[in-house]
Amino acid sequence: MIPRSVRYLLSGISWPVYILLYTPLALVAYYSFAPAPNQMGHSLHAYGVLFHDAEVLTALQRSLLLAFFSATISTMLGTLLGYGLCRFRNRRAKGVLANIPSLIIYTPIIMPSLVFGISELIFFNFVHTYTGLLAAGLQTMIIAHITFQVPYVTLTVFARLAGLDPYLFDASHDLYADGIKSFIHLIIPVVQPAIIGGFLLGITLSIDDFTISFFTAGPGSVTLPIYIYSAIARKGITPEVNAIGTLMIGSIIALALIHFFITRHRERGSQFAARGNIT
């Protein structure tokens, strides 16, 4: 379809772009092996410092807690929400009122993260001033992270459910499964890949985020990205900062590749099974 000469041109432009996409990340890894800032040579010095730095280790622990708790709760909320919208919404309803759920779901996605973060900062500040609850810290960060993850989980689950045969629900109803039973025995297993996908997406979004974390964090809730940001502001880019960066880049790439190959493997398996059924 694409002539050969154009193919060469496309390759000639695209491979350099691919390389450019990974050059900055590779440089972070490269400089993490420097013995000291702006010094040549290789050593694992920075990593050694890192693993004995209590501040870094607590920040890492907080980041993982934040990602895990926010993704767990947002997966629960988002799965229920996606299920409810797919099954119980009156599709004949028209007008502004019927669109309100969609509007609410898309707001966290389209709102610039700076506006998101500052809104939360002010809101938590007011709530704390007047009620004494929700002091800025890990709890407010978890709440904010749940808020931006819920829509993504919802859309993932909704897409999976919308692709299902609606008669499945009738069938489970005919077999005397009530709402909760059919949710546990039919919906959860069928939507499981979407739920796992949504959970991993939530983790990724949580680890990716800086802006919203920055504005909802309190003095005692420094997470890894916030630690890196303030370390750069204080003393520039050190091999230790690069070492943290390298570990973060490495783990997210590994996680993504593992998820990619597992789901692809499973898809191939199910395709094979489907073909087997037909013949």
Added chain:
Amino acid sequence: MSAAKTEVEYEAGRQRLRLLSTAGPGLGWIVLFLLVPSAVLLGIAFFSADDYGAPVLPLSVQPFQQVAGFSLLGWDSGNIVIFLRSLQQAGIATLVSAVLSYPLVFFILSRPASIRPLLLLFIVLPSWTNQVVRTYAWLELLGPDAPVTWIAHHLGIVPPYLGLAPGSFAVTTGLAYNYLPYMIVPLYASAEKLDWTLVEAGRDLYASGVKLFWHTVFPQTVPGLLSGVIFVAIPAFGDYIVPQLLGGDKALMIGSLIANQFTETPDWPYGAALTIIMLVLTGLGLIGFRILTKKIGGGEEAAI
């Protein structure tokens, strides 16, 4: 008759109860923790600021006068320059990512179907790494001692001892790098569905090269391109971390200006008014874009 009707009503009520119990918690969460807070933020813009920058009565339009550049010292063009600079940075970043996206998307499509998902994944992967890490990574490449800067010195583009970062160039690069996947993914989705028979027809009519692309391929990818423009331009316009890390003092953008009103030199009403103006400009941009889209035609997918 009436019994049947109550049964229908009863069922409708149960349906509503089911919807409420499943969708309620999630929707309620977003309303409570995002819609209410942003309403509070927007409301603050109409208050006066006390000595610590916190909002106090009486209501006032002074924050908006500050946004327009009026202060006790008279009028200052600073804010307008910052708004224009943000617009320019977002515009260039969008253009760069659009121009790069076309060859990349058709490169991926020219490869065997089995490896396309992997090629697409490698485009998206960098954007999944942490915002701070992938942004400061560019300092390693463009900073004062970096190899690219050394080449730029020898070409006479930048004076010695100064890097390409921090500065405007670094901000544009950082924005384009951050948001490139947001352009490629929708463009890929629309290019994947391309009707190649049209291209064949064009070739039969002796069209070739740029003309063939412009008349047969490009119109079919416009919906994807337009979605991409929205996904890149809006977040790039109000971005915070990129100008903060790569911009320095001379490349201040609207995002940093807003953030400063809540962190370094607090003035909440002023910051809230800046936010309103930023959102209004974004909204106007979207509306203008929709009108433009309808004129070009085929902008159905651009609607979010």
